[in-house]
Amino acid sequence: MSTWMKKLSGAARPALVLLSATACVMGLGACGSARHSHGMDERQGMPALVKEPPPPPASDVPVPARPQEKAFGARYATPEQCEVAARALLPTARDQAWASLRSCVERTHFTHLKSLLSDAWAEELRVRPDAARLIAQVVAKRGGSVPGELALLHERRVPIFALSDAIAQPDIYKGRYLLLRAQVADVRSDEKQPTVWLVEQSLGSVAREQSVGVTSRRDWKSGQLGGPASGGGALSAWDSETYATTVPRYDNLSDETGREALGRLPGVDPFFAPGKDFVVLARFDGLRATSSGDEAEEDAPRLPVLSIVSYFPPHPLVVY
Structure with missing residues (x-):
């Protein structure tokens, strides 16, 4: 290339760049977008548009809240x-x-x-x-009050079930969520994974009378009867009347359903203590023969085994 052509090429380069940028702004040429990156097409020796990979699927791990x-x-x-x-x-x-x-x-x-x-x-x-x-x-x-709440969940096709369902058809409900109200009977941490003995509870109510307002009371005592002529005898008496207004009150009362389960905890928790009621969410792992039976026997007594996911103490007042 001659010297004057080199000079012309060097002088024209800024003009060509400016012209290209102007064409991009006016829509006369192809401009790179935010969704593409430029790679090289080895066959043509020209820039090629490369699409970005699709976003990865959502993880099963909950997104932490800010x-x-x-x-x-x-x-x-x-x-x-x-x-x-x-x-x-x-x-x-x-x-x-x-x-x-x-x-x-x-x-x-x-x-x-x-x-x-x-x-x-x-x-x-x-x-x-x-x-x-x-x-x-x-x-x-x-x-x-778990049975009533499960009825609401099932109306909306939410797949959370009762312990009684899992016991009746263990093959169908294995691996599914169960919701139950249970009392912790015993906790054992001999193994790597602590286990708890759960006794399912039903929720009822007991009525009592509670006084309201002001209680009124009237007491009186009789005086001496007779005089000296009667030998000085006296008769005393005491009487009392009480008036009160009451209204019926109902207290929650949990009672055993007769169903029990063995729950596995991910770790030791001192708040998950015996003698307390909890609403327990767990996965059903199947039935296991108790110590008094043989796993090979079909009629051997079996106990539900649960993997406990979470648990919460129930509020003393019930919402209907």
């Missing part, structure tokens, strides 16, 4: 307001909406199971790995 999402529930005076605000985030930020709903349940006395089971949260309940745990927590806050 600090502002953990405090979401503390901003609202009532659980209803909190749930409505969390639901409003669903169209634009589903992860943030779910984390906010969790904060509503944890930071308020959230008992609105029907709101949680509404169509708005149906997809989240289906795909979120911690959805069953959140439901169990709400059931405990509602008092832990």
